[in-house]
Amino acid sequence: MRITFSLVFGLVVLLWAGGASAQEAALQKGKQVYDYWCATCHGEGPGKPGTTALAAKYKESGLPGLLEARTNLTPQSVRFFIRNGASIMPFFRKTEVSDADVDAIAAYLTRPKPAAPPVAPQAVRP
Amino acid sequence: MAVLPPGVSQRDFSAAIAQFQSAVGKDWVFTSDPDVALYRDAYSPAWGQAEERLASAAVAPDSTEQVQQIVRTANIYKIPLFPISTGKNLGYGGSAPNLSGSVVVDLKRMNRILEVDDVRHYALVEPGVAYFDLYRHIQEKKLNVWIDTPDPGWGSVMGNALDHGVGYTTSQFRNHFDAHCGMEVVLANGEVMRTGLGAVPGSKTWQDYKYGFGPTVDGLFAQGNYGIVTKMGIWLMPAPEAYTSGTVSVAKHDDLIRLVEMVNYLENLGISNGMPGFGFALGAGGGRGGPGVQPDAQLAALLGREGGPDIAELERYAAANNRAFWTCRLQFYGPKTVVAAQWEYAKSRLAAIPGSRATDGPSYDFPLTPEQLARVQQVAFGVPNMSIFSIGARTERNPTPSSGHVWFSPIIPRTGEGILESQKVLWQAGRDAGIPFNRFAMPATYYSRAFIYIIGIPITRNVETDRKNRDGFRQLIKVAAEHGWVEYRTAPLYQDNVMDTYSFNNHALRRFCETMKEAVDPNGIMAPGRSGIWSKRHPRARA
Numbered sequence: 001m002r003i004t005f006s007l008v009f010g011l012v013v014l015l016w017a018g019g020a021s022a023q024e025a026a027l028q029k030g031k032q033v034y035d036y037w038c039a040t041c042h043g044e045g046p047g048k049p050g051t052t053a054l055a056a057k058y059k060e061s062g063l064p065g066l067l068e069a070r071t072n073l074t075p076q077s078v079r080f081f082i083r084n085g086a087s088i089m090p091f092f093r094k095t096e097v098s099d100a101d102v103d104a105i106a107a108y109l110t111r112p113k114p115a116a117p118p119v120a121p122q123a124v125r126p
Numbered sequence: 127m128a129v130l131p132p133g134v135s136q137r138d139f140s141a142a143i144a145q146f147q148s149a150v151g152k153d154w155v156f157t158s159d160p161d162v163a164l165y166r167d168a169y170s171p172a173w174g175q176a177e178e179r180l181a182s183a184a185v186a187p188d189s190t191e192q193v194q195q196i197v198r199t200a201n202i203y204k205i206p207l208f209p210i211s212t213g214k215n216l217g218y219g220g221s222a223p224n225l226s227g228s229v230v231v232d233l234k235r236m237n238r239i240l241e242v243d244d245v246r247h248y249a250l251v252e253p254g255v256a257y258f259d260l261y262r263h264i265q266e267k268k269l270n271v272w273i274d275t276p277d278p279g280w281g282s283v284m285g286n287a288l289d290h291g292v293g294y295t296t297s298q299f300r301n302h303f304d305a306h307c308g309m310e311v312v313l314a315n316g317e318v319m320r321t322g323l324g325a326v327p328g329s330k331t332w333q334d335y336k337y338g339f340g341p342t343v344d345g346l347f348a349q350g351n352y353g354i355v356t357k358m359g360i361w362l363m364p365a366p367e368a369y370t371s372g373t374v375s376v377a378k379h380d381d382l383i384r385l386v387e388m389v390n391y392l393e394n395l396g397i398s399n400g401m402p403g404f405g406f407a408l409g410a411g412g413g414r415g416g417p418g419v420q421p422d423a424q425l426a427a428l429l430g431r432e433g434g435p436d437i438a439e440l441e442r443y444a445a446a447n448n449r450a451f452w453t454c455r456l457q458f459y460g461p462k463t464v465v466a467a468q469w470e471y472a473k474s475r476l477a478a479i480p481g482s483r484a485t486d487g488p489s490y491d492f493p494l495t496p497e498q499l500a501r502v503q504q505v506a507f508g509v510p511n512m513s514i515f516s517i518g519a520r521t522e523r524n525p526t527p528s529s530g531h532v533w534f535s536p537i538i539p540r541t542g543e544g545i546l547e548s549q550k551v552l553w554q555a556g557r558d559a560g561i562p563f564n565r566f567a568m569p570a571t572y573y574s575r576a577f578i579y580i581i582g583i584p585i586t587r588n589v590e591t592d593r594k595n596r597d598g599f600r601q602l603i604k605v606a607a608e609h610g611w612v613e614y615r616t617a618p619l620y621q622d623n624v625m626d627t628y629s630f631n632n633h634a635l636r637r638f639c640e641t642m643k644e645a646v647d648p649n650g651i652m653a654p655g656r657s658g659i660w661s662k663r664h665p666r667a668r669a
């Protein structure tokens with residue numbers, strides 16, 4: 001949630017400052033779809049089994065468990081895992097994540113990584 | 127094209143697909159192999175084997191009218207359909223049909239939250255609404271209600287309830303089908319029907335009063351194959367003020383009998399309204415009663431004893447080490463002073479068990495702070511999440527993750543005797559079937575009147591292991607049924623086996639369901655084989 005807020009905030013600032021290019025809009029869309037479909041398992045913090053699993057998988061190689069922190073993902077690999085799944089992660093149907101959504105997630109995850117933006121607190125109920 | 131519906135020519139199939147396309151638009155009919163493969167059960171116990179159930183195509187409508195058009199076309203060309211809401215029924219069948227060749231009707235696009243009333247405490251939703259969606263909607267609108275969510279937050283309010291799914295808050299809401307109120311259904315002939323008060327034009331109480339007048343038919347559409355549900359009401363919980371919890375532990379094996387008896391009393395009287403969690407206190411995980419302790423060498427040897435642990439030895443170990451044998455965590459939701467008093471009363475009553483001990487657990491005032499929320503079991507507070515998917519996943523301690531699991535989930539009586547007997551019998555049955563599990567597995571208490579074991583049998587995608595596990599699963603179903611314990615829900619692969627166990631009076635229940643099936647669905651187009659209910663057009667394939 002904190003990541004969601006801060007990155008969206010960052011992107012909004014970007015758009016405001018620099019004018020909305022198609023590429024930025026695509027990234028924003030990618031971030032949105034990623035947050036909805038992926039971050040619930042692959043986000044940061046406790047209770048994120050995707051992040052835990054990848055951290056265990058890449059322990060030796062030192063790659064981060066957090067997908068958003070990876071710098072070696074390709075659009076092809078992102079597409080492969082969304083449509084094929086991996087161990088307990090199932091594949092996703094096109095009514096869930098459309099081909100355009102897959103492209104947006106891939107663009108988001110493979111974007112040049114910006115410096116970490118400030119974290120804004122967010123109220124959570126209950 | 128990998129598979130066609132049984133008895134349907136390629137020409138008729140193509141004509142049906144064309145009509146589906148004109149009903150929902152070309153983009154929302156899936157026929158290519160890679161697209162249709164996305165409707166496989168990702169946790170199929172028969173992945174890539176002849177037994178695996180596969181769709182022929184999928185069609186994704188966006189409205190009740192489109193669902194009607196699909197059903198009418200299916201009747202013309204005798205195309206079997208299989209509806210899914212969000213299709214996340216992993217462990218119980220995923221999004222794959224019972225009958226290979228069925229066209230999956232994927233309702234994910236129908237994802238509108240039609241109403242949330244935080245005065246009368248209900249919601250009216252379409253099939254594609256996930257728990258995450260309903261939760262976010264309530265948060266954004268700052269409505270004064272909680273949802274009751276199962277472990278996976280991505281499933282649907284509707285699909286979960288229709289497969290008799292369950293959650294974690296108070297007893298009135300954990301049983302999701304029980305908490306539904308009113309449906310809109312597209313029947314097998316394409317007509318739209320509303321149940322309960324929805325059948326009254328201008329009714330103001332569709333989501334408040336379940337029965338309407340005359341027979342209550344809602345149950346036919348849960349685990350059934352008589353129609354496609356397109357709207358459903360669900361009762362919500364008014365946001366409570368506070369929560370408290372505590373754990374009671376008992377010292378002896380047979381103390382479980384009184385412990386369950388007393389907890390039943392507290393629960394059925396509404397004194398403890400949260401989900402109780404019974405645990406085996408000498409186990410590493412502690413069962414569902416809370417965290418256990420990693421066994422030392424002596425305990426590990428006792429638990430691993432050839433032929434099974436000796437109860438007297440375990441009791442001696444527990445006594446010598448000042449350890450309990452069983453625990454039960456109790457949870458209370460409501461006004462702060464009331465939950466505190468309820469826990470005090472529960473403690474005083476449970477103190478009647480000689481040697482029992484009560485420990486206060488966490489208490490919270492709502493809303494939780496983000497820090498509190500990060501620490502708790504979120505589903506117990508109506509907050510959907512995905513943390514349960516750590517089961518079987520890769521971790522540092524589990525370098526070989528599974529490819530999912532199917533749930534073996536028999537219903538047993540809500541007594542200590544019921545637990546003790548079923549633990550022994552099922553443990554032995556698991557060993558005999560080649561799928562060993564914990565000798566002291568504890569049943570879950572989602573349903574407030576019966577216990578249910580939820581035992582995960584891993585999927586390996588190794589042909590031989592999965593075949594052995596399928597045989598083993600069927601054997602477990604049989605042995606359990608011989609003791610009067612039957613599944614509450616199961617994957618399509620095992621639905622005939624489970625329906626076979628509901629055999630009173632020469633399978634009168636199944637025969638009644640199949641008689642109705644012929645009457646309301648003469649072309650047998652609606653989810654043939656769902657729950658072991660077949661039809662003349664699609665008779666059960668007997669091995």
Ligand SMILES: Cc1cc2nc3c(=O)[nH]c(=O)nc-3n(C[C@H](O)[C@H](O)[C@H](O)COP(=O)(O)OP(=O)(O)OC[C@H]3O[C@@H](n4cnc5c(N)ncnc54)[C@H](O)[C@@H]3O)c2cc1C
Nearest residue numbers: 210211212213214215276277281282285286291292354355
């Ligand atoms: C790790 C793990 C933990 C789980 N924990 C829980 C849990 O705590 N509680 C729980 O209940 N389950 C649990 N499950 C099982 C399952 O994931 C959930 O029940 C999930 O909500 C079901 O998927 P769904 O909501 O997408 O339903 P769907 O897959 O959409 O539907 C389920 C079935 O209902 C029928 N159906 C669906 N929609 C319609 C319709 N509109 N009309 C007619 N029939 C329809 C179909 O037969 C369908 O196959 C768990 C699974 C896993 C893997």
